[in-house]
Amino acid sequence: xxxxxxxxxxxxxxxxxxxxxxxxxxxxxxxxxxxxxxxxxxxxxxxxxxxxxxxxxxxxxxxxxxxxxxxxxxxxxxxxxxxxxxxxxxxxxxxxxxxxxxxxxxxxxxxxxxxxxxxxxxxxxxxxxxxxxxxxxxxxxxxxxxxxxxxxxxxxxxxxxxxxxxxxxxxxxxxxxxxxxxxxxxxxxxxxxxxxxxxxxxxxxxxxxxxxxxxxxxxxxxxxxxxxxxxxxxxxxxxxxxxxxxxxxxxxxxxxxxxxxxxxxxxxxxxxxxxxxxxxxxxxxxxxxxxxxxxxxxxxxxxxxxxxxxxxxxxxxxxxxxxxxxxxxxxxxxxxxxxxxxxxxxxxxxxxxxxxxxxxxxxxxxxxxxxxxxxxxxxxxxxxxxxxxxxxxxxxxxxxxxxxxxxxxxxxxxxxxxxxxxxxxxxxxxxxxxxxxxxxxxxxxxxxxxxxxxxxxxxxxxxxxxxxxxxxxxxxxxxxxxxxxxxxxxxxxxxxxxxxxxxxxxxxxxxxxxxxxxxxxxxxxxxxxxxxxxxxxxxxxxxxxxxxxxxxxxxxxxxxxxxxxxxxxxxxxxxxxxxxxxxxx
RNA sequence: GGACCUGUGGUGCAGCUCGGAGUGCACGCCGGCCUGUCAAGCCGGAGGUCGCGGGUUCAAAUCCCGUCAGGUCCGCCA
Numbered sequence: 001x002x003x004x005x006x007x008x009x010x011x012x013x014x015x016x017x018x019x020x021x022x023x024x025x026x027x028x029x030x031x032x033x034x035x036x037x038x039x040x041x042x043x044x045x046x047x048x049x050x051x052x053x054x055x056x057x058x059x060x061x062x063x064x065x066x067x068x069x070x071x072x073x074x075x076x077x078x079x080x081x082x083x084x085x086x087x088x089x090x091x092x093x094x095x096x097x098x099x100x101x102x103x104x105x106x107x108x109x110x111x112x113x114x115x116x117x118x119x120x121x122x123x124x125x126x127x128x129x130x131x132x133x134x135x136x137x138x139x140x141x142x143x144x145x146x147x148x149x150x151x152x153x154x155x156x157x158x159x160x161x162x163x164x165x166x167x168x169x170x171x172x173x174x175x176x177x178x179x180x181x182x183x184x185x186x187x188x189x190x191x192x193x194x195x196x197x198x199x200x201x202x203x204x205x206x207x208x209x210x211x212x213x214x215x216x217x218x219x220x221x222x223x224x225x226x227x228x229x230x231x232x233x234x235x236x237x238x239x240x241x242x243x244x245x246x247x248x249x250x251x252x253x254x255x256x257x258x259x260x261x262x263x264x265x266x267x268x269x270x271x272x273x274x275x276x277x278x279x280x281x282x283x284x285x286x287x288x289x290x291x292x293x294x295x296x297x298x299x300x301x302x303x304x305x306x307x308x309x310x311x312x313x314x315x316x317x318x319x320x321x322x323x324x325x326x327x328x329x330x331x332x333x334x335x336x337x338x339x340x341x342x343x344x345x346x347x348x349x350x351x352x353x354x355x356x357x358x359x360x361x362x363x364x365x366x367x368x369x370x371x372x373x374x375x376x377x378x379x380x381x382x383x384x385x386x387x388x389x390x391x392x393x394x395x396x397x398x399x400x401x402x403x404x405x406x407x408x409x410x411x412x413x414x415x416x417x418x419x420x421x422x423x424x425x426x427x428x429x430x431x432x433x434x435x436x437x438x439x440x441x442x443x444x445x446x447x448x449x450x451x452x453x454x455x456x457x458x459x460x461x462x463x464x465x466x467x468x469x470x471x472x473x474x475x476x477x478x479x480x481x482x483x484x485x486x487x488x489x490x491x492x493x494x495x496x497x498x499x500x501x502x503x504x505x506x507x508x509x510x511x512x513x514x515x516x517x518x519x520x521x522x523x524x525x526x527x528x529x530x531x532x533x534x535x536x537x538x539x540x541x542x543x544x545x546x547x548x549x550x551x552x553x554x555x556x557x558x559x560x561x562x563x564x565x566x567x568x569x570x571x572x573x574x575x576x577x578x579x580x581x582x583x584x585x
Numbered sequence: 586g587g588a589c590c591u592g593u594g595g596u597g598c599a600g601c602u603c604g605g606a607g608u609g610c611a612c613g614c615c616g617g618c619c620u621g622u623c624a625a626g627c628c629g630g631a632g633g634u635c636g637c638g639g640g641u642u643c644a645a646a647u648c649c650c651g652u653c654a655g656g657u658c659c660g661c662c663a
Contacts, residue, residue: 032623040620053623064613081621089623106614109596113612113624117596120655173663193662220662443663541656551655 001049007069007101013050015074015088024093025071026052027101029131030062031112043095045070046112048136051086053077054093065111067102070095119543123557126548138545141260142533146213148259149233149529152252158211158235163198165191165215171507172443174218177228185574191217194526196443197511199236200483203522204514211235213529222552224541225475225531232478236524242466242482246270246422249470249525253477253532257418260536268420268470276423277395281314281402283426286474287419291316291409293401296389299374305366307343310391314398316405317379321386322348332404336390341400345389349381357383406474413473414538421471425449428463429496437498442467444493445511446481447523453489460496470527472535478527485519487512 004010010024028047035041041060044051045068054070062068072095083089109117111131116122122129129135153160166179166189176190192198194216202210214234222228233252237245250268257265269287276285279292296313303309318324324332329346336344345363352358359372367375379387388404390397428448429438438460440446448456449464456463467481484490490512494504505512530542543549550556570577 032625034622034625035619036622036625037619040622042622042625044623055621057620078621081623083623086623106595110613113596118591118655120592121596123655170663175662196663218662221660223662224657226662440663446663552657553654555654557655 008047010074011049012045012047012052013087015052015091015093017076017090019074020076020091022074023072024074025069026054026093027069028067029104030064030066030068032064033060033062035060043068043070043098046131048140050088052088052091052093053083053086054095054098056095056098060098062098062100063104063106065104065107066100067104069097069099069101071097071099120551120557123543123549123551126558130547135544138533138537138539139547141537142529142545144259145256145529145533145536148255149213149252152255153211153233153235153248156209156248156251158209158237158248159207160212161202161207161210162212163192163195163202163214167192167198170197172440174220177217177219180573180575182573193218194232195234196445197508199234199524200445200511200519200522201514203236203238204517204519206520208239209235209237210524214526222550222554224543225528225534227530227542227546227549228554230542231529232526233529234524234526236522238520238522240521240523242424242468242523245480245482245523245525246468249480249527250420253420253470253472253527256532257536260533261416261418263416263418265418265420268422270422270424272425273423273427273464274425277398277402281398281400281405282474283423283469284471284474284476285421285423286406286410286471287421288411288415288417288473289409291318291405293398293405294379296375296378299378300367300371303367303371305363305371307345307363308367308389308391310393310397312394312397313389313391314401315375315379315387315389316401316408317381318386318388318408319382320384321388321408322350322384324386332388335407336388336400336404339400339403340396341390342392343390345391347375347387347389349376349383349385349387351383357381359387410474412540413475414535414540415473418535419473420477422468423471424466424468425464426467426469427461428452428465428493429460433498435498438496440497441465442479442481444497444499444508445483445490446493447484447489448493453492456492456496463496466523468525470525472532475531475535477531478525480523480525482521482523485515485521487515490515 001011001014008025008027010026012026012028026045028045031044031046031051033041033043038059041056043054043056043060043062045054054072070093072093074091075094077090077092107128108125109121111128169176169188169190174193176193179189179191181187181189195212195214199210212234213231215229215231217229219228235248237248254265273283276283281293293314293316296315300308300313333344345361347359347361349357350360357376359375364372381387390400426441428441428446430441431439433439442465447466449466452463465481467479469479470477484493530545533545534542537545539545548556548558
């Protein structure tokens with residue numbers, strides 16, 4: 001707690017019996033008042049530390065949210081009037097002087113009430129919303145998360161370097177925000193979607209270990225976990241392996257978790273992308289709950305049941321799900337189809353006449369006795385459970401079951417425990433573009449897996465990369481990779497991407513130029529601080545850990561952005577509006 | 586670009602399925618009373634374009650169409 005200065009000699013929320021007898025001045029907002037005629041009034045004063053009851057002998061001409069300075073003597077409350085629901089409930093201030101520093105109109109919504117206002121109202125009056133305990137706590141958690149990350153980076157020898165916000169357009173990746181140049185009308189800067197290229201140039205520049213708590217801007221659609229502008233811990237280091245990068249980042253996120261929650265988090269786990277897909281049906285597994293995907297390939301290898309004659313047959317076990325009714329099961333089937341499955345087979349695990357478990361299902365008659373037994377064994381199913389089976393190609397089958405797993409079992413993202421996991425060995429390329437060329441899964445400067453480099457020319461889709469994601473409770477916190485630092489490998493990657501030498505030069509010329517002058521092997525990472533903070537603060541949306549966030553349509557309900565610009569300003573920038581998107585404001 | 590949910594005094598809700606006078610609840614607000622309250626209490630009062638536009642109907646908060654805003658998600662986010 002900071003030492004009180006200025007108009008105050010004490011903070012409201014920390015006064016206790018030990019302060020009895022002290023003459024103090026507290027400053028804050030009137031949270032509530034309880035008046036008893038002209039002889040007695042109770043005024044609850046709130047600052048960022050909490051609330052203290054002040055007792056005024058006489059009338060108190062105060063209203064909610066008036067800003068006041070109250071001077072008086074701290075005293076124990078009279079017997080029988082202690083409020084044990086209030087941290088300061090054992091004491092009160094006998095007010096001797098009440099100063100109104102600033103009167104206030106009644107706020108549009110209650111700041112300490114039982115029910116919270118809806119988000120549009122909170123966002124319109126964000127400066128009031130920030131006064132609530134929830135937002136005060138969230139901003140302070142965020143500050144401590146940042147501080148813990150900075151301490152960790154500093155202790156690991158990282159150098160904080162700022163990179164430009166006015167950057168140059170890069171043709172790949174997320175849609176960029178464009179900034180018109182006044183001095184060179186018709187030319188543009190862009191706001192960085194990440195400092196990716198800048199930090200690689202810092203490695204060429206011999207910085208060795210760089211980090212930055214960096215703002216990034218992406219002009220893509222918004223979500224609960226995505227804003228136009230967001231903050232990430234961005235880092236890059238030279239002469240390191242991916243395990244080194246993992247150590248750097250793990251230290252920072254675990255320190256932040258300790259700092260924000262006071263609890264000791266489990267070490268960060270590791271898993272390959274293949275394993276994540278097979279066990280959880282997603283590249284961002286939530287390890288807090290089981291319901292893992294079980295492969296039934298062996299169990300039904302020789303089946304006569306057509307639906308199970310597929311390259312991949314997998315199941316999830318829903319403990320106690322046997323009680324689900326027909327309507328619920330039909331809904332589950334429809335959901336699976338909606339997600340792209342050909343169908344869904346459900347099997348209830350019931351007690352068998354001969355003892356043990358047997359399966360009850362519309363399709364049970366198509367399965368041989370030993371197949372049903374093998375399924376029960378493979379899934380470790382118990383009586384009363386429900387098994388849900390999907391068959392088809394490996395990736396879509398896993399994705400459908402992974403999604404069903406989340407919809408049936410996933411707790412809110414912020415619910416402890418905090419299960420961090422590194423997911424590594426992503427494929428280098430995912431799918432093909434319109435021209436039949438592979439598409440980079442991470443970015444084209446990602447180093448291929450050393451065992452797979454020679455597949456670049458023969459089987460590019462089978463090439464694994466040295467990239468990795470950090471996942472927490474099913475949210476992707478960030479991603480990184482060991483980068484290509486050698487011209488020959490870079491040429492082969494570009495070639496695999498269908499990029500000619502000329503195209504590569506035109507798109508990434510200045511980076512490739514830098515690499516000609518001695519680039520150290522390097523790798524790095526970036527993770528979203530908004531997302532990490534939201535989870536640690538117990539929030540399901542990053543808007544609640546951002547002071548002034550935007551709505552899903554990209555509007556700032558308080559400031560009124562975006563808006564049109566005066567004609568004069570547009571002319572100066574050499575901009576003419578062709579199609580007004582709307583009436584403007 | 587698409588799917589779904591929401592929109593009713595300042596705030597949070599109910600009313601909508603089955604159309605019948607802006608009906609109701611809680612909080613807040615204004616005034617009065619009240620010397621130990623703490624979600625203070627008691628009495629009284631004010632406050633509404635039922636998001637907006639159109640349609641159906643004798644009659645629309647309620648049914649239909651469109652639209653705007655907010656949210657969740659898909660696409661998108663190398």
